[in-house]
Amino acid sequence: MMLSAAGVEGAARDARLLLAHALETDQAGLNARLDEPLKQSELFGMDRVVAARSLHQPVSHIIGKRGFWNHEFLVNSDVLDPRPDTETLVAAALEQPFERVLDLGTGSGAIILSLLAERPEARGLASDISDKALDMARRNAGRIGVAERVQFVVADWFAGLSGRFDLIVSNPPYIAQSEMPDLAPEVRDWEPHLALTPGGDGLAAYRILAAGLPDFLSPGGRAYFEIGHKQALDVSKIFINAGFNQPEVLSDMSGHDRVVAIGV
Ligand SMILES: C[S@@+](CC[C@H](N)C(=O)[O-])C[C@H]1O[C@@H](n2cnc3c(N)ncnc32)[C@H](O)[C@@H]1O
Numbered sequence: 001m002m003l004s005a006a007g008v009e010g011a012a013r014d015a016r017l018l019l020a021h022a023l024e025t026d027q028a029g030l031n032a033r034l035d036e037p038l039k040q041s042e043l044f045g046m047d048r049v050v051a052a053r054s055l056h057q058p059v060s061h062i063i064g065k066r067g068f069w070n071h072e073f074l075v076n077s078d079v080l081d082p083r084p085d086t087e088t089l090v091a092a093a094l095e096q097p098f099e100r101v102l103d104l105g106t107g108s109g110a111i112i113l114s115l116l117a118e119r120p121e122a123r124g125l126a127s128d129i130s131d132k133a134l135d136m137a138r139r140n141a142g143r144i145g146v147a148e149r150v151q152f153v154v155a156d157w158f159a160g161l162s163g164r165f166d167l168i169v170s171n172p173p174y175i176a177q178s179e180m181p182d183l184a185p186e187v188r189d190w191e192p193h194l195a196l197t198p199g200g201d202g203l204a205a206y207r208i209l210a211a212g213l214p215d216f217l218s219p220g221g222r223a224y225f226e227i228g229h230k231q232a233l234d235v236s237k238i239f240i241n242a243g244f245n246q247p248e249v250l251s252d253m254s255g256h257d258r259v260v261a262i263g264v
Helices: 011-022 027-033 040-054 059-063 084-093 110-118 131-144 177-182 204-215 232-241
Strands: 065-068 071-074 100-104 123-128 150-154 165-170 217-226 248-251 257-262
Touching: 011 027, 011 040, 011 059, 040 059, 059 065, 065 084, 071 110, 071 131, 084 110, 084 165, 084 217, 084 248, 084 257, 100 110, 110 123, 110 131, 110 150, 110 165, 123 131, 131 150, 165 204, 204 217, 204 232, 232 257
Parallel strands: 100 123, 100 165, 123 150, 165 217
Antiparallel strands: 065 071, 217 257, 248 257
């Protein structure tokens, strides 16, 4: 009731997730307890999380985790919440073998850690300009059991990095500055702006990625970059102007353009 009144979309679903969190159980455990009265401490816990959600704090931030691909990732306001759309990139990258993967702007580590978990022989380098994001990615690497196969480095895109990779991936910030005010409050007010927008037309990161890619991609290697659903033409042009063949554009589960694939 309070969530609906605060304009929270999907209030009933969120209430169940928050109640399970407050009761320190899962959805099955919640079902088993539906007829039991809440203890005082549980009522306090529920009040606290409902108040947070009423301020449009994302459920993932309140419960501290978010499911992505085959794992649960720890998240907080230092990292972008991994999105289902980004699983399109992971699925495409897994279609062929790889040995060394570079993930630029790794955030929670969702992409590279999912890839490494699926390929036990592969190793990876994960970079981000945010050292707080990398702290979270390191914790996730430990939880997922791939920590010994991934290195983390603070870097401004390719600056200071070295080596060649047969797979390069990135989900860079791509929202245009002019679109920021229209975002849902859960995103605009709670997720790191550094992860959402590079400012301007939203394409700045692709220009840097296209210019740097030839120095880091192994011969015969592949690269996958997530894009905003209206950016396929502009991003393709950026890569073509940098000397690459016409990128392949892949759609997400909703049928929206979501990934450009280079060298596939
Ligand atoms: C859209 S988020 C993607 C996070 C994660 N890879 C995912 O898909 O959930 C973009 C990430 O790029 C990072 N980033 C922003 N500017 C950067 C820069 N100049 N160099 C490296 N990383 C940057 C942000 O800190 C953020 O973690």
